Amino acid sequence: MEAIQEIAPEEAISHIKSTVWEKVNRIHIKKILSEFSHERIITPELTGQHGEWGQYVVKEEHSDVAYHFEAKVLHLNHWYISEESIRKYKGGNPEVLDSLNFIVEFNKQLGIDEKSLLVYMEEVGNTLYGMAYMHEKHKNYTTELTAIDYQKIEGAMTGHPRFIANNGRIGFNVTDYIAYAPETAKPFSLVWLAAHKERAKFTTVPSLDYNKLMKQELGEEAIHHFNTIVEQRGVASDDYYFIPIHPWQWTNKLSHVFAADLALNYLIFLGESEDKYLPQQSIRTFYNVSNPDKFYVKTALSILNMGYVRGLSPYYMQTNPAINDWLKNLLESDAYLSENGFSVLREIATIGYGHSHYEKAIKNGSHYKKMLASLWRESPADKLDEGQEPMTMAALLHIDPDGKALLPAFIKASGLDTDTWLKHYFKAYLSPLIHCFYTYDLVFMPHGENLILVMENNIPVKAIMKDIGEEISLINTDMEVPEVVNRVLTTVEEAAKTLPIFTQLFDSFFRFMSAILVEHTEYSEENFWALVAETIIAYQEAHPNLQAKFDTYDLFAPSFDPDALNRLQLRNNRQLRNLENPFGDLKTVGVLTNPIAKYAPKKS
Known part of the structure; x- marks a missing residue:
């Protein structure tokens, strides 16, 4: 068997430079503050206001460590944090930003079991190591990726948008x-x-x-x-x-x-x-x-x-x-x-x-x-027509090493305005998933890596799901299915049946898309969510035969209980969920206001 090409000892750290390490730690601390605040693992305290920006501090309960930053809190409790505003102080003295230090300092608030703490820290350290490599050795800029080379885009992605330790890969040297x-x-x-x-x-x-x-x-x-x-x-x-x-x-x-x-x-x-x-x-x-x-x-x-x-x-x-x-x-x-x-x-x-x-x-x-x-x-x-290119949907959340977002670049390259581009996207992605839910009680785990968007002239025209065997569920269904399909039958409380839509689509993907458009183009988040609502309403108006289901499983409900993915990983970093019942043991925390509730169609 052909041996792996061993690398020289010094090559293993050729991308670990002080400027790069400082940069990726700042980016990662921003994500920690944002996602841990979103899941209410930490609670930022508002200390002032500067125009639209709130000034916040997060303090460790048992020490004199404090992180100061400016942020806007968007829909779904999304913390849009100014990266450059983040400052750390210990005893009133400034300190460098270091993600591993944050985990050590806040480990009691994070609730990590001591036997898992160092493993989790290794995962965070490996994630930072990979981030440094991407920023120093494998730069992928938006101008290159809008050409939509399927495999090049695959290799440019940087991991799940919610998990702090998203590229641990423990076992690889x-x-x-x-x-x-x-x-x-x-x-x-x-x-x-x-x-x-x-x-x-x-x-x-x-x-x-x-x-x-x-x-x-x-x-x-x-x-x-x-x-x-x-x-x-x-x-x-x-x-x-x-x-x-x-x-x-x-x-x-x-x-x-x-x-x-x-x-x-x-x-x-x-x-x-x-x-x-x-x-x-x-x-x-x-x-x-x-x-x-x-x-x-x-x-x-x-x-x-x-x-x-x-x-x-x-x-x-x-x-x-x-x-x-x-x-x-x-x-x-x-x-x-x-x-x-x-x-x-x-x-x-x-x-x-x-x-x-x-x-x-x-x-x-x-x-x-x-x-x-x-x-x-x-x-x-085999599923592509002439002129169509496949692309992982994760690309819509990609930020390049210069801090430029790929989603606005796709929109610009398409020649369409943002509203029109998003309407194409929601028709290709959201409408079919809503149809599967209401018609067949069928839900996917349709996060970015699990879905291929088919693009034509930088415009989404259709969607292809993958990773089917372990990541679909038929929830509380009355549909008769072959015996072999019984493995994906799932029973949850009726009130929780809509949660996969809210948690997988709204909270785990649309939340980030909307924030990117706000941050990089100043596009209105209200416009974004209004278009989500418009897509769902258009579907419902075209399918009056499903009205009873629309009323029972209401996607315009005032609020929903979000899941807490980082809490799951902090609780057990080897088994987030029971794969035999992936929606049956979700850890939820708090309540999120549904951003499309205000657009609910009036009942006759």
Whole structure:
């Protein structure tokens, strides 16, 4: 197997410079103050007013540490903080801004368990390390990204907008970071194993079978080569499935954790792929740069990143293709969604392999039981018309190293005014999600990384959802579904049924879009939310048959209970949510005023 190119010791810190470190810490402290204030983890005290800007201080309860800053509090309790205004004082003396110091100083208010504190701090430190790399070595400016190169934009993204520790990647050393992080990686090969059918489970959609999949992904020559390797072990190649895995996973987990399986020929090492891949934002999903029309590959990767060890459940793998196929058929038979161009990228084939000893040892789930599994996902290439380009929706929240926002640059490049551009966007993104919710009781986790926007002349024209298998839920539905789809059935209190719309769309994405337009273009946040309301009203007026649902699940309700993602991570940085019931154990805090409530249609 080709070894990772080791980097010189000094190269590991070539981007760690005092000016860069000061800059990324200031940006990160701004995010800490903003998001922790949003979730009411800390409570800024208003000390004065300077025009539209409030002057605030955050004090640590048991010391003389204080952070002063200027801010405007926008809708949804979003803290728009002037980055340059942030000042830290200890005992009245100024000190440099340091995110790790903030975590130490406020750890009692943050409520981090002592056994998790240093792990969380490592995640924050790794996030800062990656930020410094992006600012020094991998600069992506808005002028370049508006050209919409799909993979270039993927590698330019800087992580979830809400989580403070959003790129921890605990398990990667610096060589791994350079080799495998989306923002740094050069194309690399995947490792292939043969997995015995006695312990491996392969599932696929009806239109595909194992042999057809392998012929497309490997080609006949590679298949023959791999079969020869298997048969040289004195076993029959027909008794095995081929499975791609991440090189890091092989070196750091599988080669020794599954040593017994390797010794007994339940697993056989085959070698590396000829095709080269680049990681997507999710770090364990790979785009085939040698043959872009081939499927994406997603593999288990046992690193700790943003609230989970990023394994893949062999159990879930058995039902993913059937759930994806059911959803595709449901959406494609819907005239409204077809008209809008809304679609999904199916996870069309999976292989999962359980560790026989771990499976016997405990009944409950564990990341130790999610080390060896892979799936194949469709490419968006087949869903594009001439002149259309795919782009991660996360790009709409991107700020470049010069502090310039990408969203206004897209709008400017489109030649449209902001109102018109947003109407196109809401039609492509919001309207289909509202339709799925009201018509099918179906919700996604449609954050930026999970959705591909299809752009034409820098204008959003349609949306494609991905990451379907683990991130859709049918909430309190009466719809009859195949037995295999029961895994995504979710029951919540009726009053909480709208929360996925409010928390995933309003609070986790629209809040940031609106703030970027306010901050970078002085666009009115009232205009933004009025257009959100207008989109929902237009949908409701076009579907009077759903009026009873509109009344029961009211998106114009005066307020809603927000979730608290950072609180979840601070409480348990290895398991944010129960994936079997992702909306059933949400941690909420406080109440947010619904910014579209004032636009509620008058009831007749």
